[in-house]
Amino acid sequence: MPTGPNILLIISGGIAAYKVLEVIRRLRDRDFNIRAILTKGGAQFVTPLSVSALTENKVYQDLFSLTDEAEMGHIRLSREADLVLVAPASADILAKMATGQAGDLATTALLATDKPVMIAPAMNVEMWNHPATQANIATLESRGVIRVGPSAGDLACGEVGSGRLAEPAEIIASVLDFLEAQNAPKPLAGKTAVVTSGPTHEPIDPVRYIANRSSGKQGHAIAEALSDAGAAVTLVSGPVTLPDPAGVKVVRVETAREMLASVQDALPADIAICAAAVADWRSADEAGQKLKKDRSGEIPDLKLSENPDILATISKAGPTRPGLVIGFAAETENVIDHARAKRARKGCDWILANDVAPETGTFGGDDNEICLISGDDENSDERWERQSKTGVARALSARIIKHFS
Numbered sequence: 141m142p143t144g145p146n147i148l149l150i151i152s153g154g155i156a157a158y159k160v161l162e163v164i165r166r167l168r169d170r171d172f173n174i175r176a177i178l179t180k181g182g183a184q185f186v187t188p189l190s191v192s193a194l195t196e197n198k199v200y201q202d203l204f205s206l207t208d209e210a211e212m213g214h215i216r217l218s219r220e221a222d223l224v225l226v227a228p229a230s231a232d233i234l235a236k237m238a239t240g241q242a243g244d245l246a247t248t249a250l251l252a253t254d255k256p257v258m259i260a261p262a263m264n265v266e267m268w269n270h271p272a273t274q275a276n277i278a279t280l281e282s283r284g285v286i287r288v289g290p291s292a293g294d295l296a297c298g299e300v301g302s303g304r305l306a307e308p309a310e311i312i313a314s315v316l317d318f319l320e321a322q323n324a325p326k327p328l329a330g331k332t333a334v335v336t337s338g339p340t341h342e343p344i345d346p347v348r349y350i351a352n353r354s355s356g357k358q359g360h361a362i363a364e365a366l367s368d369a370g371a372a373v374t375l376v377s378g379p380v381t382l383p384d385p386a387g388v389k390v391v392r393v394e395t396a397r398e399m400l401a402s403v404q405d406a407l408p409a410d411i412a413i414c415a416a417a418v419a420d421w422r423s424a425d426e427a428g429q430k431l432k433k434d435r436s437g438e439i440p441d442l443k444l445s446e447n448p449d450i451l452a453t454i455s456k457a458g459p460t461r462p463g464l465v466i467g468f469a470a471e472t473e474n475v476i477d478h479a480r481a482k483r484a485r486k487g488c489d490w491i492l493a494n495d496v497a498p499e500t501g502t503f504g505g506d507d508n509e510i511c512l513i514s515g516d517d518e519n520s521d522e523r524w525e526r527q528s529k530t531g532v533a534r535a536l537s538a539r540i541i542k543h544f545s
């Protein structure tokens with residue numbers, strides 16, 4: 141009996157299925173225990189006999205097989221794995237996974253499993269690029285499905301582009317990395333965190349609102365990084381088009397006041413990070429009906445009132461104040477001085493100063509350059525090199541881990 145991790149391998153239809161035999165061989169070399177489900181489509185490209193010979197296990201094909209069910213029910217099959225690997229993952233099986241179909245053994249196992257799922261898509265380039273496939277991939281990824289590939293190159297159908305099954309070495313590396321990360325210590329296990337992200341929308345009337353250009357990329361990446369490190373994270377997000385980060389509780393809000401209420405609901409927490417670009421003002425008298433143009437050409441006088449400051453409110457929340465409160469300072473000039481003053485004014489522990497002048501492309505962009513200010517002494521400032529927002533999130537998570545250790 142193999143002593144390595146258990147993999148449930150689902151082989152769906154596609155010319156690339158033959159490459160999966162190599163994946164099986166290499167995982168067996170590492171003493172992985174592999175059980176395979178071969179779909180009808182998959183069986184057109186590889187035989188049950190070759191899969192069974194290489195896995196040294198029975199191959200499962202039929203949802204309604206009495207012998208299979210007597211030996212190992214399909215629910216148990218889906219639950220006994222450390223990882224479910226779908227390779228190759230055809231456009232068809234991805235669509236079925238995204239919509240929760242369970243018409244055969246493979247899709248039933250995928251719907252019944254409570255284990256992590258990794259997909260290695262392979263298909264024609266147009267099928268891969270089709271909005272339907274891309275929407276299915278986005279849905280699956282937002283549910284925590286891990287994707288490896290596809291890569292670009294010559295495709296079996298004669299076309300060139302994205303859609304090639306990732307090479308066996310890449311699939312193996314992803315499996316090993318994933319299992320290693322699963323077994324890695326979770327330094328923030330037992331800690332709770334609340335993160336704000338995105339813009340807020342402040343209604344003027346039922347069709348118009350005040351907003352800003354925040355994408356939510358930084359806040360969402362932070363929520364995901366903290367969750368990866370083992371924290372239980374609540375992400376309170378304004379309106380964004382990003383998928384929900386995997387493993388995170390997401391609360392969707394529109395306005396600053398809703399955001400504050402949801403953050404307060406998430407307290408007590410050990411960590412609070414305010415990355416949202418909260419609108420500072422809202423309309424003082426939100427109209428119940430659409431404001432109509434005045435026929436005489438008079439322009440409405442839009443009166444504003446100030447929104448609650450979420451960061452300042454929770455920094456001064458008394459007994460429910462999180463032990464570590466972190467804010468951002470979005471500045472366009474005198475970045476460090478303004479950020480230091482903002483940290484003192486709002487009462488947070490750390491402030492991450494970032495330059496959002498239009499030429500930096502930070503607002504709405506993919507990269508960020510941070511200076512972490514944790515005290516009055518400028519010698520303690522930590523300047524991080526310009527990097528992706530995901531990189532900033534990981535660096536912040538590492539700094540938080542250091543703080544708690």
Ligand code: CTP
Pocket residue numbers: 336396414415416417418419420447448449450451452466467468469470471482
């Ligand atoms: N913030 C908040 N609630 C607000 C305004 C800001 O929680 N109503 C938080 C932001 O999430 C960020 C920090 O406060 O962590 C600083 O936001 P920033 O936009 O840089 O500053 P402002 O408070 O808007 O101050 P100013 O407009 O003077 O720069």
